[in-house]
Amino acid sequence: MTKPLNAVKQGRVVTIQDIEGCCNRKRHLEEMGFIPGTPLEVCRCCCQGPLVVAIRGGKVMLGQEMARHIMVRS
């Protein structure tokens, strides 16, 4: 089942399905390693606030807006 990253609960490991949107935002995410097929873990999230995810052996913070555009499957 696919859902946006901001709907994933803390502690879950999910796989990136697709990145919505385009241009700089998408490119920026991809360069940071957010590529379809990549697993990531949601380390911290709190209602409507930013998230911390563990991806490719490092940690990245991203805002709600960003997370909404990352479609993942569990």
Next chain:
Amino acid sequence: MSAINVALAGNPNTGKSTIFNALTGARQHIGNWPGVTVDKKVGQLIKGNKQVNIVDLPGTYSLSAYSLEERIVKDYLVDEKPDLVVNVVDASNIERNLYLTVQLLELGVPTLITLNMMDEAKSKGYEFDIEVLSQQLGTPVISSVATSKDGLQQLINSLDSSTVKQSKEVGSPLLAEHIKQVAALRKSGKDSELVEEEIIESRYLFINNVLEKALVAKEGVQSWNDKLDNFVTNRILGLPIFIAIMYLLFQATFAWVGQPISDLLDEFVSTNLTDWASGALIAIGAADWLQSLVIDGIIAGVGSVVVFVPLIFTLFFLISFLDGTGYMARVAFIMDRAMNRIGLSGKAFLPMLIGFGCTVPAIMGARALDTERDRRIAVLIAPFMSCGARLPVYALFAALFFPGRESVVVLSLYLLGIAMAILMGLVFKSTYFKGEAEPFLMELPPYRIPTMKTVLLQTWEKGKAFLIKAGTIIFSMSVLIWLLSSYNFSGPAEMQDSLLAAIGGVIAPLFAFHGFGSWQSGVAVLTGILAKEAVVSTLGVLYGVAEVAEEAVAAATQMKASIGATFTSLSAYAFMVFTLLYTPCMAVLGTIKKELGSWKWTLFAAAYTFALAWIVSLLIYQGGLLLGFGG
């Protein structure tokens, strides 16, 4: 080849600066990249009879030329063609760090990879086969832990022509294959957006293939990092922890370290130095006006600022240390939601934190934000973050009117500054600058203990400007203030009949209802626009001269006594609030003009901050009177 040119490249937070400092020591200087105000650090390493010139390139995650820093790095590599690029890689975050490495290898620049932070990687359960890594990447690799100098000697030994030669010759079939594929994609004639995407994917594929052979990742211990983050970025605890840390910062500055040293210096300047200078001037038979200029003008003015140097250096030292630990990134996380409300992302809070040091780099730092709208809002609200130059004003007034409670009073001013920044951001967002916040995306570096050398160098870089200003602007301002306060159009005059009193008298009525409507504070407000420290040096000259007329004794102590007669603790607080908020100094206005490229916005920034300061300090004074704090 007697000298080789080496460039250091790497992601932010990889210990690149630590390596640069360790290699070059004191033989470095900081300039600007041509046409831009990004710092360019250049240094030398002398190895026997050979010289190695080292450039520290800005830390970047990629070479895609989206940001200014990325463009600088790419242009430098392509145009200047350094003999060797030392790519500093954080071994504990190798996968994403190698992204930049792959781009370097694609460019074909001779590269030496130094795997840094090996200790962290080990505790994470990473085991590298460095030989295999080197074979796969087709370029020499060495390992190091910059913070403990391990492998540093090996790095120094490697900075020679044989490494350059080696890096050109090694090559790897895997890399050759990757480069061929990238070239094919570029020529495929597909949509460029799509091509870029596929190239990024192919880079990560290449990295995965390399690491599959060169890295054994075992289960590491759950680090204290994660546990600490649970507290520090906690939804409820995060903000109180941030405020508590700020409080400790000020407590250390005002109560434990900075203030005591400043007091010693103050004692020295106001007694020993003044006595000595006055004795020396009398001994050489200097004219009365010259004695007055030196004692009442220069020593009272410059001295009143110089005594705050230990205070400012302590604060900068602590901020640099905090910056090095990685805590600032957590602050961006904590503040993201609040910043979203004013239409900015947590990332925009970082330049504002820099503003605690100096507003000029804070405004330059706003460049890192992605949209014009975000940059404008950040630039307009950054001056409310209280800079180091405003500190002497608080330090002087807090010590005088709030003895024993300095830290709380000063913290309240800093927090008021943040609150005003947020409030004005809110106003801008709902009026002129409507729209969505820039998306927030940032690496979260692990906590680290910064090396003393790096922290000290940063402290010096930040504090240096303050010393230079004391010697230039503050010096000439003090002379000018002395001159204007000792003369009028008909010759030497008593201070209350001087030109300066006339100028201050024009400004004073503006603050009639603020509790500081004297001509002296009027003048201080005026000179504060040239440089904020000048508020203190001006008061130093003005209140110093009046009391020291008969004999040069304890200028600063007397100055305190005479200021005490003019201000009450309430009006002193109102004056500090006004100093916090009003028109930024000339250097800042100049930077705003440069960054926003518009006189209209620059004048707006100068005017609206003045208006806001006027209103807020009026409210505080009148409100305080109503509540009975008038005493």
